[in-house]
Amino acid sequence: MKITDIRVRCVAIPMNCMLRHNTGVHPGYLMRTILEIFTDEGVVGLGEVGGGDQRSALTKLAPRIIGMDPFQLETIKLKVLRNIYYMSNARLYAAIEMACLDIQGKVLGRPLSDLLGGSVRDAVPFIAYLFWRYDRPGGGDDTRAEDLADHCEELAETLGVRAMKLKAGVMDPGEEARVLELCRERLGPDFGLRIDPNGVWSVATATRIGQRLEPLGIEYFEDPAWGLEGNAAVRRAVRMPIATNMYPAKFDDLGPAIRLGAVDIVLTDIHYWEGPRGVKELAAVCRTFNLGVAMHSGAEFGIELAAMIHTASTIPEMRFAGDAHYHYLTDDIIEGGPMRYADGAIRVPTGPGLGVTLDEDKMAHYERYYEQVGDYYARFHVDPKRPDWMPMVGAL
Incomplete structure:
Protein backbone atom coordinates (compact mmCIF):
# COMPACT_ATOMS: atom_id res chain seq x y z
CA MET A 1 0.00 0.00 0.00
CA LYS A 2 1.26 3.48 -0.92
CA ILE A 3 0.17 7.04 -0.21
CA THR A 4 -0.76 8.62 -3.54
CA ASP A 5 -2.10 12.08 -2.65
CA ILE A 6 -3.51 14.35 0.03
CA ARG A 7 -6.38 16.84 0.18
CA VAL A 8 -6.61 19.71 2.69
CA ARG A 9 -9.63 21.90 3.42
CA CYS A 10 -10.40 24.58 6.00
CA VAL A 11 -13.76 24.60 7.71
CA ALA A 12 -15.32 26.74 10.44
CA ILE A 13 -18.32 25.90 12.62
CA PRO A 14 -20.31 28.47 14.62
CA MET A 15 -20.42 28.32 18.40
CA ASN A 16 -23.32 29.27 20.64
CA CYS A 17 -21.30 32.19 22.11
CA MET A 18 -17.91 33.90 22.01
CA LEU A 19 -15.28 32.45 24.36
CA ARG A 20 -12.91 34.76 26.23
CA HIS A 21 -9.43 33.71 27.35
CA ASN A 22 -6.33 35.49 28.48
CA THR A 23 -4.98 36.01 24.97
CA GLY A 24 -8.20 37.25 23.38
CA VAL A 25 -11.54 35.92 22.17
CA HIS A 26 -12.71 33.06 19.97
CA PRO A 27 -15.07 35.14 17.79
CA GLY A 28 -18.15 32.96 17.71
CA TYR A 29 -16.72 30.08 15.67
CA LEU A 30 -13.99 27.47 15.74
CA MET A 31 -11.88 26.52 12.73
CA ARG A 32 -9.85 23.47 11.71
CA THR A 33 -7.88 22.19 8.76
CA ILE A 34 -9.09 18.78 7.59
CA LEU A 35 -6.62 16.37 5.99
CA GLU A 36 -7.41 13.38 3.77
CA ILE A 37 -4.65 10.95 2.80
CA PHE A 38 -5.36 8.81 -0.26
CA THR A 39 -3.82 5.43 -1.03
CA ASP A 40 -3.40 3.26 -4.12
CA GLU A 41 -5.84 0.74 -2.63
CA GLY A 42 -8.66 3.26 -2.33
CA VAL A 43 -8.50 3.57 1.46
CA VAL A 44 -8.68 7.17 2.70
CA GLY A 45 -7.50 8.34 6.12
CA LEU A 46 -8.76 11.41 7.97
CA GLY A 47 -6.75 13.88 10.04
CA GLU A 48 -7.43 17.25 11.62
CA VAL A 49 -5.34 20.12 12.97
CA GLY A 50 -5.95 23.57 14.45
CA GLY A 51 -3.74 26.63 14.74
CA GLY A 52 -5.21 28.50 11.80
CA ASP A 53 -5.15 27.72 8.09
CA GLN A 54 -2.66 24.86 7.73
CA ARG A 55 -3.39 24.01 4.10
CA SER A 56 -0.16 25.44 2.70
CA ALA A 57 2.00 23.87 5.41
CA LEU A 58 0.52 20.40 4.89
CA THR A 59 0.76 20.73 1.12
CA LYS A 60 4.49 21.50 1.46
CA LEU A 61 4.91 18.25 3.40
CA ALA A 62 3.02 16.15 0.84
CA PRO A 63 6.13 15.26 -1.25
CA ARG A 64 7.72 13.81 1.89
CA ILE A 65 4.94 11.24 2.36
CA ILE A 66 3.64 10.49 -1.14
CA GLY A 67 4.89 7.04 -2.10
CA MET A 68 5.25 6.01 1.54
CA ASP A 69 3.47 3.04 3.13
CA PRO A 70 1.04 4.43 5.77
CA PHE A 71 2.02 1.57 8.07
CA GLN A 72 5.62 2.81 8.18
CA LEU A 73 4.97 5.57 10.68
CA GLU A 74 8.46 5.68 12.17
CA THR A 75 9.95 6.52 8.78
CA ILE A 76 7.16 8.99 8.02
CA LYS A 77 7.81 10.65 11.37
CA LEU A 78 11.52 10.96 10.61
CA LYS A 79 10.80 12.49 7.22
CA VAL A 80 8.11 14.90 8.44
CA LEU A 81 9.14 15.82 11.98
CA ARG A 82 12.88 15.18 12.31
CA ASN A 83 14.19 16.30 8.94
CA ILE A 84 14.67 20.09 8.88
CA TYR A 85 14.31 22.01 12.12
CA TYR A 86 12.55 25.04 10.65
CA MET A 87 9.91 22.78 9.08
CA SER A 88 9.54 20.64 12.21
CA ASN A 89 5.97 20.91 13.47
CA ALA A 90 4.48 18.34 15.83
CA ARG A 91 0.95 19.56 15.08
CA LEU A 92 1.27 18.83 11.36
CA TYR A 93 2.89 15.46 11.93
CA ALA A 94 0.11 14.55 14.38
CA ALA A 95 -2.56 15.16 11.73
CA ILE A 96 -0.64 12.92 9.32
CA GLU A 97 -0.22 10.18 11.93
CA MET A 98 -3.91 10.39 12.78
CA ALA A 99 -4.82 9.86 9.13
CA CYS A 100 -2.33 7.00 8.71
CA LEU A 101 -3.71 5.23 11.79
CA ASP A 102 -7.20 5.70 10.38
CA ILE A 103 -6.00 3.98 7.19
CA GLN A 104 -4.39 1.16 9.17
CA GLY A 105 -7.55 0.55 11.17
CA LYS A 106 -9.69 0.49 8.03
CA VAL A 107 -7.33 -1.98 6.33
CA LEU A 108 -7.32 -4.26 9.39
CA GLY A 109 -11.01 -3.80 10.20
CA ARG A 110 -10.15 -2.72 13.75
CA PRO A 111 -10.74 0.51 15.72
CA LEU A 112 -7.80 2.86 16.19
CA SER A 113 -7.74 2.06 19.91
CA ASP A 114 -6.79 -1.52 19.08
CA VAL A 348 -15.36 5.16 22.09
CA PRO A 349 -16.23 4.80 18.37
CA THR A 350 -16.41 1.15 17.38
CA GLY A 351 -15.99 1.32 13.60
CA PRO A 352 -12.68 0.64 11.85
CA GLY A 353 -9.99 3.29 12.19
CA LEU A 354 -11.29 6.47 13.75
CA GLY A 355 -14.84 5.21 13.33
CA VAL A 356 -16.07 8.51 11.86
CA THR A 357 -16.85 9.58 8.29
CA LEU A 358 -16.93 13.02 6.72
CA ASP A 359 -20.34 14.44 5.84
CA GLU A 360 -19.53 16.01 2.47
CA ASP A 361 -22.60 18.26 2.52
CA LYS A 362 -21.51 19.64 5.90
CA MET A 363 -17.93 19.97 4.67
CA ALA A 364 -19.06 22.04 1.69
CA HIS A 365 -21.31 24.19 3.88
CA TYR A 366 -18.64 24.90 6.50
CA GLU A 367 -15.94 25.46 3.88
CA ARG A 368 -18.11 28.26 2.50
CA TYR A 369 -18.66 29.56 6.02
CA TYR A 370 -14.89 29.61 6.62
CA GLU A 371 -14.37 31.62 3.44
CA GLN A 372 -16.89 34.17 4.78
CA VAL A 373 -15.49 34.54 8.30
CA GLY A 374 -11.76 33.93 7.73
CA ASP A 375 -8.82 32.84 9.84
CA TYR A 376 -9.14 34.42 13.28
CA TYR A 377 -5.51 33.61 14.13
CA ALA A 378 -4.55 36.31 11.65
CA ARG A 379 -6.42 38.76 13.90
CA PHE A 380 -4.50 37.64 17.02
CA HIS A 381 -7.72 36.81 18.88
CA VAL A 382 -8.70 40.47 19.15
CA ASP A 383 -11.24 41.34 21.84
CA PRO A 384 -13.99 43.17 19.89
CA LYS A 385 -15.34 44.87 22.99
CA ARG A 386 -11.88 46.07 24.13
CA PRO A 387 -10.05 46.92 20.88
CA ASP A 388 -6.99 48.39 22.62
CA TRP A 389 -6.56 45.49 25.05
CA MET A 390 -3.55 43.18 24.86
CA PRO A 391 -2.40 40.29 27.07
CA MET A 392 0.30 41.03 29.66
CA VAL A 393 1.87 38.08 31.45
CA GLY A 394 2.41 38.66 35.17
CA ALA A 395 0.49 41.95 35.23
CA LEU A 396 -1.96 40.54 37.80
Whole structure:
Protein backbone atom coordinates (compact mmCIF):
# COMPACT_ATOMS: atom_id res chain seq x y z
CA MET A 1 0.00 0.00 0.00
CA LYS A 2 1.26 3.48 -0.92
CA ILE A 3 0.17 7.04 -0.21
CA THR A 4 -0.76 8.62 -3.54
CA ASP A 5 -2.10 12.08 -2.65
CA ILE A 6 -3.51 14.35 0.03
CA ARG A 7 -6.38 16.84 0.18
CA VAL A 8 -6.61 19.71 2.69
CA ARG A 9 -9.63 21.90 3.42
CA CYS A 10 -10.40 24.58 6.00
CA VAL A 11 -13.76 24.60 7.71
CA ALA A 12 -15.32 26.74 10.44
CA ILE A 13 -18.32 25.90 12.62
CA PRO A 14 -20.31 28.47 14.62
CA MET A 15 -20.42 28.32 18.40
CA ASN A 16 -23.32 29.27 20.64
CA CYS A 17 -21.30 32.19 22.11
CA MET A 18 -17.91 33.90 22.01
CA LEU A 19 -15.28 32.45 24.36
CA ARG A 20 -12.91 34.76 26.23
CA HIS A 21 -9.43 33.71 27.35
CA ASN A 22 -6.33 35.49 28.48
CA THR A 23 -4.98 36.01 24.97
CA GLY A 24 -8.20 37.25 23.38
CA VAL A 25 -11.54 35.92 22.17
CA HIS A 26 -12.71 33.06 19.97
CA PRO A 27 -15.07 35.14 17.79
CA GLY A 28 -18.15 32.96 17.71
CA TYR A 29 -16.72 30.08 15.67
CA LEU A 30 -13.99 27.47 15.74
CA MET A 31 -11.88 26.52 12.73
CA ARG A 32 -9.85 23.47 11.71
CA THR A 33 -7.88 22.19 8.76
CA ILE A 34 -9.09 18.78 7.59
CA LEU A 35 -6.62 16.37 5.99
CA GLU A 36 -7.41 13.38 3.77
CA ILE A 37 -4.65 10.95 2.80
CA PHE A 38 -5.36 8.81 -0.26
CA THR A 39 -3.82 5.43 -1.03
CA ASP A 40 -3.40 3.26 -4.12
CA GLU A 41 -5.84 0.74 -2.63
CA GLY A 42 -8.66 3.26 -2.33
CA VAL A 43 -8.50 3.57 1.46
CA VAL A 44 -8.68 7.17 2.70
CA GLY A 45 -7.50 8.34 6.12
CA LEU A 46 -8.76 11.41 7.97
CA GLY A 47 -6.75 13.88 10.04
CA GLU A 48 -7.43 17.25 11.62
CA VAL A 49 -5.34 20.12 12.97
CA GLY A 50 -5.95 23.57 14.45
CA GLY A 51 -3.74 26.63 14.74
CA GLY A 52 -5.21 28.50 11.80
CA ASP A 53 -5.15 27.72 8.09
CA GLN A 54 -2.66 24.86 7.73
CA ARG A 55 -3.39 24.01 4.10
CA SER A 56 -0.16 25.44 2.70
CA ALA A 57 2.00 23.87 5.41
CA LEU A 58 0.52 20.40 4.89
CA THR A 59 0.76 20.73 1.12
CA LYS A 60 4.49 21.50 1.46
CA LEU A 61 4.91 18.25 3.40
CA ALA A 62 3.02 16.15 0.84
CA PRO A 63 6.13 15.26 -1.25
CA ARG A 64 7.72 13.81 1.89
CA ILE A 65 4.94 11.24 2.36
CA ILE A 66 3.64 10.49 -1.14
CA GLY A 67 4.89 7.04 -2.10
CA MET A 68 5.25 6.01 1.54
CA ASP A 69 3.47 3.04 3.13
CA PRO A 70 1.04 4.43 5.77
CA PHE A 71 2.02 1.57 8.07
CA GLN A 72 5.62 2.81 8.18
CA LEU A 73 4.97 5.57 10.68
CA GLU A 74 8.46 5.68 12.17
CA THR A 75 9.95 6.52 8.78
CA ILE A 76 7.16 8.99 8.02
CA LYS A 77 7.81 10.65 11.37
CA LEU A 78 11.52 10.96 10.61
CA LYS A 79 10.80 12.49 7.22
CA VAL A 80 8.11 14.90 8.44
CA LEU A 81 9.14 15.82 11.98
CA ARG A 82 12.88 15.18 12.31
CA ASN A 83 14.19 16.30 8.94
CA ILE A 84 14.67 20.09 8.88
CA TYR A 85 14.31 22.01 12.12
CA TYR A 86 12.55 25.04 10.65
CA MET A 87 9.91 22.78 9.08
CA SER A 88 9.54 20.64 12.21
CA ASN A 89 5.97 20.91 13.47
CA ALA A 90 4.48 18.34 15.83
CA ARG A 91 0.95 19.56 15.08
CA LEU A 92 1.27 18.83 11.36
CA TYR A 93 2.89 15.46 11.93
CA ALA A 94 0.11 14.55 14.38
CA ALA A 95 -2.56 15.16 11.73
CA ILE A 96 -0.64 12.92 9.32
CA GLU A 97 -0.22 10.18 11.93
CA MET A 98 -3.91 10.39 12.78
CA ALA A 99 -4.82 9.86 9.13
CA CYS A 100 -2.33 7.00 8.71
CA LEU A 101 -3.71 5.23 11.79
CA ASP A 102 -7.20 5.70 10.38
CA ILE A 103 -6.00 3.98 7.19
CA GLN A 104 -4.39 1.16 9.17
CA GLY A 105 -7.55 0.55 11.17
CA LYS A 106 -9.69 0.49 8.03
CA VAL A 107 -7.33 -1.98 6.33
CA LEU A 108 -7.32 -4.26 9.39
CA GLY A 109 -11.01 -3.80 10.20
CA ARG A 110 -10.15 -2.72 13.75
CA PRO A 111 -10.74 0.51 15.72
CA LEU A 112 -7.80 2.86 16.19
CA SER A 113 -7.74 2.06 19.91
CA ASP A 114 -6.79 -1.52 19.08
CA LEU A 115 -3.69 -0.23 17.29
CA LEU A 116 -2.65 1.48 20.55
CA GLY A 117 -3.06 -1.56 22.76
CA GLY A 118 -6.83 -1.77 23.14
CA SER A 119 -9.41 0.14 25.15
CA VAL A 120 -9.63 -0.31 28.92
CA ARG A 121 -12.88 1.72 29.05
CA ASP A 122 -15.73 1.97 26.57
CA ALA A 123 -16.48 5.65 27.19
CA VAL A 124 -14.38 8.69 28.11
CA PRO A 125 -15.77 11.26 30.57
CA PHE A 126 -15.52 14.99 29.85
CA ILE A 127 -15.76 18.19 31.87
CA ALA A 128 -17.89 21.32 31.82
CA TYR A 129 -15.29 23.61 30.25
CA LEU A 130 -16.18 27.09 31.50
CA PHE A 131 -15.20 30.32 29.75
CA TRP A 132 -16.25 33.88 30.37
CA ARG A 133 -18.64 34.39 27.44
CA TYR A 134 -19.67 37.23 25.19
CA ASP A 135 -23.03 36.96 23.37
CA ARG A 136 -24.13 33.91 25.31
CA PRO A 137 -27.35 32.03 24.46
CA GLY A 138 -30.26 34.21 25.48
CA GLY A 139 -28.13 37.35 25.17
CA GLY A 140 -25.70 39.25 27.33
CA ASP A 141 -22.19 38.59 28.60
CA ASP A 142 -20.80 36.79 31.64
CA THR A 143 -19.75 39.47 34.11
CA ARG A 144 -19.77 37.84 37.56
CA ALA A 145 -19.00 34.51 39.18
CA GLU A 146 -22.69 33.64 39.46
CA ASP A 147 -22.98 33.61 35.65
CA LEU A 148 -20.37 30.86 35.33
CA ALA A 149 -21.69 28.89 38.29
CA ASP A 150 -25.13 28.95 36.64
CA HIS A 151 -23.57 27.68 33.40
CA CYS A 152 -21.76 24.92 35.27
CA GLU A 153 -25.01 23.79 36.87
CA GLU A 154 -26.68 23.80 33.47
CA LEU A 155 -23.95 21.61 31.93
CA ALA A 156 -24.01 19.24 34.88
CA GLU A 157 -27.73 18.78 34.30
CA THR A 158 -27.81 18.62 30.49
CA LEU A 159 -24.59 16.68 29.82
CA GLY A 160 -24.22 14.79 33.10
CA VAL A 161 -20.64 16.03 33.63
CA ARG A 162 -19.11 15.62 37.09
CA ALA A 163 -16.18 18.04 36.82
CA MET A 164 -15.44 21.53 35.53
CA LYS A 165 -12.52 23.72 34.55
CA LEU A 166 -12.51 27.50 34.48
CA LYS A 167 -10.45 29.22 31.81
CA ALA A 168 -9.16 32.00 34.04
CA GLY A 169 -6.85 34.97 33.56
CA VAL A 170 -9.71 37.07 32.16
CA MET A 171 -11.47 38.75 35.09
CA ASP A 172 -10.19 39.79 38.51
CA PRO A 173 -8.45 36.73 40.06
CA GLY A 174 -10.58 36.96 43.19
CA GLU A 175 -13.78 36.86 41.13
CA GLU A 176 -12.44 33.83 39.26
CA ALA A 177 -11.68 32.10 42.54
CA ARG A 178 -15.26 32.80 43.57
CA VAL A 179 -16.50 30.78 40.55
CA LEU A 180 -14.95 27.64 42.03
CA GLU A 181 -16.24 28.47 45.50
CA LEU A 182 -19.80 28.81 44.16
CA CYS A 183 -19.53 25.59 42.16
CA ARG A 184 -18.33 23.71 45.24
CA GLU A 185 -21.22 25.13 47.26
CA ARG A 186 -23.85 24.35 44.62
CA LEU A 187 -22.61 21.03 43.20
CA GLY A 188 -21.27 19.37 46.30
CA PRO A 189 -18.02 17.93 47.64
CA ASP A 190 -17.54 15.28 44.94
CA PHE A 191 -17.79 17.57 41.91
CA GLY A 192 -14.34 18.03 40.35
CA LEU A 193 -12.97 21.59 40.24
CA ARG A 194 -10.05 22.94 38.18
CA ILE A 195 -8.76 26.37 37.23
CA ASP A 196 -6.40 27.40 34.42
CA PRO A 197 -5.09 30.97 34.02
CA ASN A 198 -2.76 29.77 31.23
CA GLY A 199 0.32 31.12 32.97
CA VAL A 200 -0.75 34.77 32.88
CA TRP A 201 -0.78 35.31 36.67
CA SER A 202 2.30 36.36 38.59
CA VAL A 203 3.74 33.85 41.04
CA ALA A 204 2.45 36.04 43.88
CA THR A 205 -1.10 36.12 42.54
CA ALA A 206 -1.11 32.42 41.70
CA THR A 207 0.13 31.63 45.21
CA ARG A 208 -2.49 33.84 46.84
CA ILE A 209 -5.36 32.41 44.80
CA GLY A 210 -4.05 28.87 45.14
CA GLN A 211 -3.89 29.13 48.91
CA ARG A 212 -7.42 30.55 48.93
CA LEU A 213 -8.66 27.55 46.92
CA GLU A 214 -6.87 24.91 49.01
CA PRO A 215 -9.92 24.19 51.24
CA LEU A 216 -11.98 23.31 48.14
CA GLY A 217 -9.88 20.22 47.39
CA ILE A 218 -9.59 21.04 43.69
CA GLU A 219 -8.38 18.39 41.27
CA TYR A 220 -5.58 20.55 39.93
CA PHE A 221 -4.29 24.09 39.38
CA GLU A 222 -3.25 24.30 35.72
CA ASP A 223 -0.41 26.54 34.51
CA PRO A 224 -0.75 28.96 37.44
CA ALA A 225 2.27 31.07 36.37
CA TRP A 226 4.57 31.47 33.39
CA GLY A 227 7.10 28.82 32.44
CA LEU A 228 8.74 25.92 34.23
CA GLU A 229 10.20 28.16 36.92
CA GLY A 230 6.87 29.87 37.58
CA ASN A 231 4.97 26.60 37.92
CA ALA A 232 7.68 25.17 40.15
CA ALA A 233 7.55 28.22 42.44
CA VAL A 234 3.78 27.96 42.82
CA ARG A 235 3.99 24.21 43.36
CA ARG A 236 6.28 24.80 46.34
CA ALA A 237 3.87 27.33 47.83
CA VAL A 238 0.45 25.64 47.55
CA ARG A 239 -1.01 22.34 48.68
CA MET A 240 -2.68 21.15 45.50
CA PRO A 241 -1.55 19.35 42.35
CA ILE A 242 -0.05 21.53 39.60
CA ALA A 243 -0.98 20.57 36.05
CA THR A 244 0.19 21.82 32.66
CA ASN A 245 -0.49 21.81 28.97
CA MET A 246 2.05 24.61 28.40
CA TYR A 247 5.24 23.76 30.35
CA PRO A 248 6.13 21.17 29.28
CA ALA A 249 4.20 20.79 26.03
CA LYS A 250 6.91 18.86 24.16
CA PHE A 251 9.36 16.09 24.91
CA ASP A 252 12.33 18.49 24.89
CA ASP A 253 11.04 20.15 28.07
CA LEU A 254 9.75 17.07 29.90
CA GLY A 255 13.08 16.18 31.54
CA PRO A 256 13.73 19.71 32.83
CA ALA A 257 10.16 19.92 34.16
CA ILE A 258 10.61 16.71 36.12
CA ARG A 259 14.01 17.79 37.49
CA LEU A 260 12.62 21.19 38.56
CA GLY A 261 9.58 19.64 40.23
CA ALA A 262 7.35 21.91 38.14
CA VAL A 263 4.37 19.63 37.59
CA ASP A 264 2.25 16.84 39.06
CA ILE A 265 -0.09 16.23 36.09
CA VAL A 266 0.63 16.56 32.37
CA LEU A 267 -2.27 17.21 30.01
CA THR A 268 -1.76 15.09 26.94
CA ASP A 269 -2.53 16.58 23.54
CA ILE A 270 -2.38 14.68 20.28
CA HIS A 271 -0.89 17.67 18.48
CA TYR A 272 1.65 18.88 21.02
CA TRP A 273 2.87 15.36 21.79
CA GLU A 274 3.35 14.05 18.23
CA GLY A 275 0.17 12.12 17.58
CA PRO A 276 -1.68 9.29 19.36
CA ARG A 277 1.46 7.16 19.56
CA GLY A 278 3.37 10.10 21.04
CA VAL A 279 0.71 10.48 23.71
CA LYS A 280 1.24 6.82 24.61
CA GLU A 281 4.98 7.48 24.90
CA LEU A 282 4.26 10.47 27.13
CA ALA A 283 2.00 8.35 29.34
CA ALA A 284 4.82 5.84 29.78
CA VAL A 285 7.21 8.57 30.97
CA CYS A 286 4.56 9.95 33.34
CA ARG A 287 4.03 6.46 34.71
CA THR A 288 7.76 6.10 35.30
CA PHE A 289 7.95 9.32 37.33
CA ASN A 290 4.55 8.97 39.04
CA LEU A 291 3.03 11.94 37.22
CA GLY A 292 -0.67 12.06 36.54
CA VAL A 293 -2.09 12.37 33.02
CA ALA A 294 -5.17 14.19 31.80
CA MET A 295 -6.38 15.23 28.33
CA HIS A 296 -6.17 18.70 26.77
CA SER A 297 -8.65 20.15 24.29
CA GLY A 298 -7.50 22.09 21.26
CA ALA A 299 -11.00 23.18 20.15
CA GLU A 300 -11.37 20.03 18.03
CA PHE A 301 -14.08 18.81 15.68
CA GLY A 302 -15.27 15.20 15.39
CA ILE A 303 -12.25 13.72 13.63
CA GLU A 304 -9.75 14.77 16.26
CA LEU A 305 -12.22 14.19 19.09
CA ALA A 306 -12.54 10.59 17.90
CA ALA A 307 -8.74 10.26 17.93
CA MET A 308 -8.59 11.75 21.44
CA ILE A 309 -11.25 9.36 22.72
CA HIS A 310 -9.58 6.32 21.17
CA THR A 311 -6.23 7.33 22.67
CA ALA A 312 -7.56 8.17 26.14
CA SER A 313 -9.47 4.89 26.26
CA THR A 314 -6.17 2.96 26.10
CA ILE A 315 -4.41 4.75 29.02
CA PRO A 316 -5.41 3.04 32.29
CA GLU A 317 -4.19 5.82 34.58
CA MET A 318 -6.06 8.61 32.77
CA ARG A 319 -8.65 8.92 35.52
CA PHE A 320 -9.37 12.63 35.05
CA ALA A 321 -12.29 13.66 32.85
CA GLY A 322 -11.02 15.16 29.59
CA ASP A 323 -11.21 18.75 28.42
CA ALA A 324 -13.49 19.52 25.47
CA HIS A 325 -14.79 22.68 23.82
CA TYR A 326 -17.25 20.41 22.04
CA HIS A 327 -20.38 21.48 23.91
CA TYR A 328 -19.97 25.02 22.51
CA LEU A 329 -20.19 23.86 18.86
CA THR A 330 -23.52 24.07 17.05
CA ASP A 331 -22.72 21.26 14.59
CA ASP A 332 -19.99 18.94 13.31
CA ILE A 333 -18.58 17.79 9.95
CA ILE A 334 -18.98 14.05 10.59
CA GLU A 335 -21.87 11.89 9.48
CA GLY A 336 -24.57 11.62 12.12
CA GLY A 337 -23.83 15.07 13.53
CA PRO A 338 -22.11 15.86 16.84
CA MET A 339 -21.09 13.00 19.12
CA ARG A 340 -23.46 12.57 22.02
CA TYR A 341 -22.78 12.87 25.73
CA ALA A 342 -24.28 10.25 28.03
CA ASP A 343 -23.75 10.64 31.78
CA GLY A 344 -20.97 13.12 31.07
CA ALA A 345 -19.06 10.79 28.74
CA ILE A 346 -18.73 10.03 25.01
CA ARG A 347 -18.44 6.44 23.90
CA VAL A 348 -15.36 5.16 22.09
CA PRO A 349 -16.23 4.80 18.37
CA THR A 350 -16.41 1.15 17.38
CA GLY A 351 -15.99 1.32 13.60
CA PRO A 352 -12.68 0.64 11.85
CA GLY A 353 -9.99 3.29 12.19
CA LEU A 354 -11.29 6.47 13.75
CA GLY A 355 -14.84 5.21 13.33
CA VAL A 356 -16.07 8.51 11.86
CA THR A 357 -16.85 9.58 8.29
CA LEU A 358 -16.93 13.02 6.72
CA ASP A 359 -20.34 14.44 5.84
CA GLU A 360 -19.53 16.01 2.47
CA ASP A 361 -22.60 18.26 2.52
CA LYS A 362 -21.51 19.64 5.90
CA MET A 363 -17.93 19.97 4.67
CA ALA A 364 -19.06 22.04 1.69
CA HIS A 365 -21.31 24.19 3.88
CA TYR A 366 -18.64 24.90 6.50
CA GLU A 367 -15.94 25.46 3.88
CA ARG A 368 -18.11 28.26 2.50
CA TYR A 369 -18.66 29.56 6.02
CA TYR A 370 -14.89 29.61 6.62
CA GLU A 371 -14.37 31.62 3.44
CA GLN A 372 -16.89 34.17 4.78
CA VAL A 373 -15.49 34.54 8.30
CA GLY A 374 -11.76 33.93 7.73
CA ASP A 375 -8.82 32.84 9.84
CA TYR A 376 -9.14 34.42 13.28
CA TYR A 377 -5.51 33.61 14.13
CA ALA A 378 -4.55 36.31 11.65
CA ARG A 379 -6.42 38.76 13.90
CA PHE A 380 -4.50 37.64 17.02
CA HIS A 381 -7.72 36.81 18.88
CA VAL A 382 -8.70 40.47 19.15
CA ASP A 383 -11.24 41.34 21.84
CA PRO A 384 -13.99 43.17 19.89
CA LYS A 385 -15.34 44.87 22.99
CA ARG A 386 -11.88 46.07 24.13
CA PRO A 387 -10.05 46.92 20.88
CA ASP A 388 -6.99 48.39 22.62
CA TRP A 389 -6.56 45.49 25.05
CA MET A 390 -3.55 43.18 24.86
CA PRO A 391 -2.40 40.29 27.07
CA MET A 392 0.30 41.03 29.66
CA VAL A 393 1.87 38.08 31.45
CA GLY A 394 2.41 38.66 35.17
CA ALA A 395 0.49 41.95 35.23
CA LEU A 396 -1.96 40.54 37.80
